[in-house]
Amino acid sequence: MVSASESLPSQALPPLPTGQRLRAWFYRNEAVRGYLLLSPTLLVMIGLMIVPLVGMVGLSFFTQTYVSIDYTFTLNNYWTIFEPSDKAAHFLGIPFYLKKPIYLLLLFKSILVSLAATTAVVVLAYPMAYFLAFRVKRHKMAWLILITVPFWTSYLLRVFAWKIILGFNGVINSGLVSLGIIDKPLEFLLYNPFAVVITLAHAWAAVAILPIYVSLEKIDRSLLEAATDLGDGHLERFLRITLPLSLPGVIAASLLVFIPTVGDYITPTLVGGTDGIMIGNVVQSLFSKGNNAPLAAAVSVVSMMTITIMVCLFLWFVGRGRLSRREI
Amino acid sequence: MKRPSSVDPMVGYALFYLVFLYGPVLLLPLFSFNDSIFVAFPLKGLTFQWYAQMVENDALIHALGNSLKVGISASIISTILGILAAKAMTRFRLPGRGVVSGMILLPLVIPSIILGIALLVLVLNVFKIDPSLYTIIAGHVLICVPFSMLVMMSRLEGFDKNLEEASADLGENSWQTFWRITFPLAMPGIVASVLLCFTTSFDEFLLAFFLAGNEATLPLFIFSQLRLPSQLPSVLALGSCILGVSFLVVFLSERLRRIGLQKKPAASAEAT
Numbered sequence: 044m045v046s047a048s049e050s051l052p053s054q055a056l057p058p059l060p061t062g063q064r065l066r067a068w069f070y071r072n073e074a075v076r077g078y079l080l081l082s083p084t085l086l087v088m089i090g091l092m093i094v095p096l097v098g099m100v101g102l103s104f105f106t107q108t109y110v111s112i113d114y115t116f117t118l119n120n121y122w123t124i125f126e127p128s129d130k131a132a133h134f135l136g137i138p139f140y141l142k143k144p145i146y147l148l149l150l151f152k153s154i155l156v157s158l159a160a161t162t163a164v165v166v167l168a169y170p171m172a173y174f175l176a177f178r179v180k181r182h183k184m185a186w187l188i189l190i191t192v193p194f195w196t197s198y199l200l201r202v203f204a205w206k207i208i209l210g211f212n213g214v215i216n217s218g219l220v221s222l223g224i225i226d227k228p229l230e231f232l233l234y235n236p237f238a239v240v241i242t243l244a245h246a247w248a249a250v251a252i253l254p255i256y257v258s259l260e261k262i263d264r265s266l267l268e269a270a271t272d273l274g275d276g277h278l279e280r281f282l283r284i285t286l287p288l289s290l291p292g293v294i295a296a297s298l299l300v301f302i303p304t305v306g307d308y309i310t311p312t313l314v315g316g317t318d319g320i321m322i323g324n325v326v327q328s329l330f331s332k333g334n335n336a337p338l339a340a341a342v343s344v345v346s347m348m349t350i351t352i353m354v355c356l357f358l359w360f361v362g363r364g365r366l367s368r369r370e371i
Numbered sequence: 372m373k374r375p376s377s378v379d380p381m382v383g384y385a386l387f388y389l390v391f392l393y394g395p396v397l398l399l400p401l402f403s404f405n406d407s408i409f410v411a412f413p414l415k416g417l418t419f420q421w422y423a424q425m426v427e428n429d430a431l432i433h434a435l436g437n438s439l440k441v442g443i444s445a446s447i448i449s450t451i452l453g454i455l456a457a458k459a460m461t462r463f464r465l466p467g468r469g470v471v472s473g474m475i476l477l478p479l480v481i482p483s484i485i486l487g488i489a490l491l492v493l494v495l496n497v498f499k500i501d502p503s504l505y506t507i508i509a510g511h512v513l514i515c516v517p518f519s520m521l522v523m524m525s526r527l528e529g530f531d532k533n534l535e536e537a538s539a540d541l542g543e544n545s546w547q548t549f550w551r552i553t554f555p556l557a558m559p560g561i562v563a564s565v566l567l568c569f570t571t572s573f574d575e576f577l578l579a580f581f582l583a584g585n586e587a588t589l590p591l592f593i594f595s596q597l598r599l600p601s602q603l604p605s606v607l608a609l610g611s612c613i614l615g616v617s618f619l620v621v622f623l624s625e626r627l628r629r630i631g632l633q634k635k636p637a638a639s640a641e642a643t
Contacts, residue, residue: 077463084456091513095489200610204395306482
């Protein structure tokens with residue numbers, strides 16, 4: 044079509060007035076039409092996400108004065124986060140008697156809990172995904188649905204179910220007592236980081252299984268046959284072919300579980316107790332109970348930066364590892 | 372290689388995993404019929420009183436209504452935005468495509484507590500309006516658009532683009548092409564997107580927690596009830612109902628998806 048108009052002698056087309064030419068270009072240009080179609084979505088995303096996030100970063104440089112906000116630029120909120128203080132510990136109801144940068148400490152702890160949960164989710168999900176990809180021959184779809192159905196039920200209630208299981212008068216304790224195995228309920232089951240980890244491992248299972256399953260399913264089966272023909276045993280075949288080739292799925296699963304769980308609020312609130320408090324709870328209580336939106340914003344910014352840096356480092360590290368393997 | 376009588380250990384693991392997945396979830400219906408206010412073994416008698424209590428709870432019914440309003444609005448708005456974005460992404464060569472798609476998918480990787488706070492700051496300080504159901508809808512649209520765009524992109528890439536071009540060649544304008552070709556072919560994807568967005572919105576807690584004024588959605592209501600031991604059994608009854616409806620929705624959407632898949636080979640056979 045473009046070539047047809049080009050092959051015509053130029054005097055056959057009288058030059059159009061500029062306005063019409065612009066309009067013709069406008070309607071024919073693919074990028075313009077594409078962006079026109081995209082503009083409502085883009086505007087909504089900018090308005091609901093970019094503007095608020097930028098606003099939050101801006102807010103983190105201001106100070107809260109009782110009911111209003113003092114709009115003079117300051118780095119005080121960031122000093123508060125990095126500075127050792129026991130006022131913060133007192134505010135959060137945590138018995139820390141030593142002066143410590145409490146917000147950083149809690150961020151660090153959230154990351155550790157989230158990393159533990161991610162590891163648990165991926166380690167538990169991998170064999171299941173492997174089973175789906177390599178052992179299930181018929182009814183694959185039925186198995187996939189079976190695994191994702193619990194995921195579609197309320198997150199809140201899935202977390203709550205663990206409170207019922209691990210609680211002082213919960214299922215495990217009441218079961219063990221009525222069976223006569225213990226005579227007093229165990230107190231250490233609920234309200235600790237371990238309870239948070241196991242609850243997260245359960246709640247995020249489906250999120251991890253699916254990407255791992257997809258990458259396992261993609262593996263060319265003839266590679267495995269070739270490995271067997273060349274004398275590899277089951278374990279060698281798994282370590283040298285299946286595992287490396289499923290790594291993209293494992294990476295995707297890790298990120299999909301790690302990123303949202305760092306900022307989780309429900310699980311630490313319901314099953315974490317004071318000992319299982321995470322950065323999401325800190326942000327929330329600073330915002331509402333503490334009435335200090337700028338500090339909450341600063342804590343959010345620091346958390347977001349930390350997560351982003353960790354994810355980039357992780358991807359860089361994984362990418363480098365894979366490059367070096369390719370060189371060999 | 373394998374001893375003929377041995378059971379595959381993978382099957383054992385799969386069964387263990389299913390117990391791990393379903394055990395906690397199935398406790399909800401189990402205890403919702405238990406004739407005791409305490410959620411503990413041994414079970415007492417069988418009762419339906421918690422379900423009766425649940426139906427009579429006005430606050431619950433109101434929260435359910437709110438959740439339906441928010442879910443329906445958010446899923447329709449997000450799906451429309453998702454269709455537009457997916458069509459632009461799959462049908463046009465866009466400069467800066469990676470940046471745009473990255474931006475639309477960004478809410479998937481930002482912890483929702485941060486999105487919630489950022490939106491609340493905007494609502495309170497810039498627009499100076501009170502949080503309401505509308506602000507919850509806005510928050511839910513934000514997190515549903517990425518899902519919708521992904522679903523719609525895979526659906527739009529799934530059918531033959533030539534059908535659209537043929538329609539344009541036969542003299543239809545772009546709106547007619549959209550209504551008569553793209554829309555019907557994309558229908559299973561649209562239904563899937565609406566269902567996915569609705570379930571996401573229906574279950575979403577944190578954004579609603581920040582952006583709700585006096586109006587509570589169902590997760591907010593459940594959260595408020597979890598602190599009151601006397602309300603626990605009716606929360607379990609409610610949870611069982613949500614569980615049942617979720618099973619039904621997943622089952623139906625899977626059926627729908629299959630209908631969509633069965634139609635596809637037939638359509639391409641006609642085209643060839």
